Amino acid sequence: MTTPDNSHPDPVQDPQANPLLDGAGLPRFADIRAEHVSPALDVLLAAAREAVATASAPQTPARWDTVIDALQMAMEPLGRAWSVVGHLSSVADTPALRAAHAENLPRVTEFYAGVGQNLALYEKYKAIDAAVGARLTPTRRKVLDDSLRDFRLSGAELPEAQKPRFAELQERQASLSKDFSDHVLDATNAFALYVTDAAELVGLPEDAVAAARQAAQTAEREGWKFTLHFPSYFPVIQYAEHRPLREAIYRAYVSRASELSPEFGQGKAEWDNTDIMREQLALRAEEARMLGLGSYADLSLAAKMAESPSQVIDFLDDIAQRARPFAQADWEALSGFARDHLGFATLQPWDIAFAAEKLRQQRYAFSENEVKQYFPEAKVLGGLFGLIEKLFGVSIRPDDAPVWHPDVRFFRVESAGRLLAQFYLDPYAREGKRGGAWMDDARSRRRRADGSVQTPVAYLVCNFSPPVGDKPALFTHDEVVTLFHEFGHGLHHMLTQVDEMAVSGINGVEWDAVELPSQFMENFCWEWDVIQTLSGHVDTGAPLPRVLFDKMIAAKNFQSGLGTLRQVVFSMLDMRIHTDYDAHAEQTVNALAREINARYHVIEQSPVSRWPNSFSHIFSGGYAAGYYSYKWAEVLSADAYSAFEEAARAHGSVVDAATGQRYRTEILEVGGSRAAMASFKAFRGREPSIDALLRHNGMSAPGGAADAAAGAAT
Template identity: 55%
Template sequence: MRTNPLLDFSGLPRFDQLLPDDVSPAVDALLQNARVQIEQLASATSAPSWDNFVRPLEDLEEQISRAWTQVSHTNAVVNSPELRQAYNDNLPKLTDFYSDLAQDERLYARYRALRDSAAYTSLNTAQRRIIDNELRDFRLGGAELPTAEKARFKAIQEQLSLLTSRFEENIMDTTNAYAHYVEDAAQVAGVPADALQTASEAAQADGKRGWKFTLHFPSYMPVLQYADDRALRETLYRAYATRASEFGKPEWDNSPLMVDILKLRQEEAHLLGYANYAEMSLASKMADTPAQVVEFLDTLAKRAQPYAARDMAELTAYAAKLGISDMQAWDVAYVSEKLREDKYAFSDQEVKQYFPEAKVLAGLFKVIETIFGVQVKQSAAPVWHADASFYDIVQSNGQLVGQFYLDLYARNNKRGGAWMDEAITRRRKAHGVETPVAFLTCNFSGPVGGKPALFTHDEVQTLFHEFGHGLHHMLTQVDEYGVSGIKGVEWDAVELPSQFMENFCWEWDVLRHMTAHVDTGAQLPRALFDKMVAAKNFQAGMQTVRQIEFSLFDMRLHSDFDPHGSATALDLIEQVRDEVAVVRPPKWNRFPHNFSHIFAGGYAAGYYSYKWAEVLSADAYSLFEETGVLSEATGRKFWQEILAMGGSRPALESFVAFRGREPNMDALLRHNGMNA
């Protein structure tokens, strides 16, 4: 008899056997078992200890998490109507379960009793941290609310899980549904040959002539960046910028969802006694108050704005030289690329020819192997799609420390963007230590016309970024589930290892070893690398204020914006742009409608984390600059004090242990050429 693959925890996930019909039976069985066990743990009369109370609860959480992660991952990378239905049918069950768990006064009381007992002092640092985090999370989960308010709080959680999932689906559906066909070769002038070949093959697959362009990034971005036809750029930009809005199908419009999500978040925060959702969100982050975050962003904005204004003036002047006297949003990437080619005498397209996939991966692995003293080896495991592959990370003594899946190419029915997720978390069990396993997912262009996949330098940085998250998960040395890897790490410090890894993409001794021209095999010429470095901070001012714009919008949306008032999220983003932006999109731009980071992705009142953590990562990397960028000693220290520690202590303590002092902004400004 076939066993449900989602209920097999003996090894790696059985993706080759997983069916949508497996989801509901597995979730029902896991939740039913968990409720029985929790009832026993909550009503036990013996004094709570780590072994008789916390560990059994973590056992339950781990199994549910491992099963559901497989479902949510496949739903994101090989989405189908049947799988989506199974996912959406079961999401409320899980939300309901976790809401009940977070509000169980008996469990909360037993955690408090353990915290106040003599047994607490005999626990290790990681175990005490887990208990402290649990007490905080019970308060944030509504455990202290009166019964009637608990019911309302739980209902809010359930509604939010469905609304945020729907928000993401609307973006995916709008993106997948769009196609723009072009038959006139003059219209596609300037678009790179590999992008045109992909577009031609896509059109043929649909039984059409010419070229098919979509809103998937590898199709969309080359048009914005290189197409000489201004009307074609505008057509695609308009479609991309209005995704999931009132300009498309009513059932895919995120406008009402945004309002509902914001109202529910505000109500949730008020129930817990917070003035707003941002205050509630920051309760588990490094930053203390919304005001502190806004001050941080304002300080950074003041440093960046003169550079941003200078960037914009230069771009506008150059656009005029190209005959574009009224530069619009759909011209910015195109004019920027032309200006960069003119100023630094190279193009993204030229650089891309030197970064074939196999060479890039070998170069990435070489960095990991050098600074951490491990080996990365291709391995085998069941996967969800032919594009995906599997690897082991092994220590010099042959011990397996981590494993990861890699799924690099964009395709239909795959969520956009790039991300890392946890498949299995490191944890000590009776049989030994569970090896941590990560999912690393990107959306790059795949192989075309017999040539290997070629990556832009930006994509190489994205790969290094996601691998940094993966290392945080896989190189942990913490054996306790709740603070192992990225678990328990403050959200605004989670980006430290990922952004840290990006720095290596700007080092000659790293980059030269990961390049080979796709046609000649030649290494990236030093002269071209020098031009890339010279251009590294091209428009850094503009890019910085753009991130600040998104961060301020997010923080204000969740702190001083009234979702019940007459003003809309669109009004707010225009206000923020008045204060900080140098590039003004058209009024019909619907950026908030596809800002899934904050409406569907866990970054609500936390988007500032990218800049906050960039201060940490740049400052951490500056120690490598001082000791040698591939310094084994510094690499081991980074592993030992930051990656290995996971969430077992506050992120600031880990940073200080590595850097020897508190972080400052200087390295970030220097790296961005804004330290004059």
């Protein structure tokens, strides 16, 4: 008889051997390997399936504790482990991790689709509603209402014969979403443009040149290396005097993940997302039809503030009409300047950012690079944290936790010495990290069975330029705004006081209201008393001069008309492809994008542009039929911020603790435990108005559909 060797723990069962099974604390990022993913999910999926079977069994009483609480307790470890895998795929992608994620995505998707379609479980929730629904607290009432809605939208009421196809739709869409994101990342990573003639770098800021030199040295090449990662790409398109350099990198950037990718140095033809977009849209439309809805946009809006696709389209159309005169003036001024001062008879797409920066410098006598020298990372973070402390009565301190990259830092948020939340900050762009900036939920607040509170943890991820040599990282003012934006999301997640996980923090918040706290925070980046705490010249430590700040304020709405129409085009394409677009018809998504651009924008779209092919927000980021949310929530956020402007007129500063405490109590702490409109009205004492948004953007407010949308749905 052979005695089993128990000297080595079973990697499937032992949390010490498999860090994804260790739910006791924060993720052990340094220990997590791709080979841990499948064994961990074997255990976690089995436990979650058992919990679902128990909760939906006939002998299980239909009570909150035996069904809703029991499911939450059993399914949270699965959700957290899978979230860690997804997070690492976004910030530390490797071939092995990508393969592990792809291998397990179908079975995770299948499990959650099965839960949503579980008619017996749905009946338990309805029985709880019938028995105690009228006596529930408002928070639990919101949890139950959201759950019942989600069961319906997940196909629980479908005939049993249709449920396998509905589940297949979920699984295939999840796979396509991951493929879309991977293709954008791969196409971005594959491109490299090497420059060996220093004359071609004229106009580029010193830090951009130094970063390109460092990148070339890392690649063991001569000269300077430029990539399609935004901190490398944008300085070229904005500052490089050498027009062919701008053209080369522009063409590559706007054609990512398209049929043109190989032509512009982005590697493989199979990274083309064209067919993925078509298939995704066809599957989404089929999903909506199976649920008896007119379009996928109707399905998407069922959990949002907006009442119908037509209301959203009217809202966007009205915003476009308001912005168009300003955009036309912006374009005429830019074209005339480029012709008269830069010698560009025709302003090509790769000239626009360059000419705009030159015009900004002429009109306002400053450059973004000049401003950047006043925003070293440590000063910005110190100012941001100080602002949060004054507004909301909390303190932010460095903390310790395992991280996924040496650049990542960890912090704790406290109130009167009591831990409220923690967050990771991953600020810099790098290989293997997808572009953009985002906040994600690492752990949600909830009350445990023993009565203790699980505090929330957030991921805050950006893609800023890293330090070069002995210089600290320097942020452009746009990057400072981005940091404040993501931190606004983080505050919404971290300062919640709701104990039901399904509606704590950002959970349960209508998607078209979730941008309110993030866009709200951006406003402080334009306040003089805040800017003084954020800025300190990288060489002298001197704060941003008032004369330079005044120029920035004067330039704040520079080309805001063009920027608004750009967002309208993005939002309108998203809404159109999810309402009346036929994915099986001859017209491509890119052809529709050109049609919409021609109708709403004043700048013709470049023939080489394939921007929908890298539109990750709607094809892999959860914003499908929801990209309009940025403008929709901007109405809310601008009006919410106007309360601080009113406080400043009364007390001298927007950094008003009393108003901050009201905002914290009525917006941040309640999370998704009540409707977003109710939270807004509790804070402002009235329904929102579009006036503040138009004022902040330098546009008048004569009335129209946008006002109606603001009053009726935002």
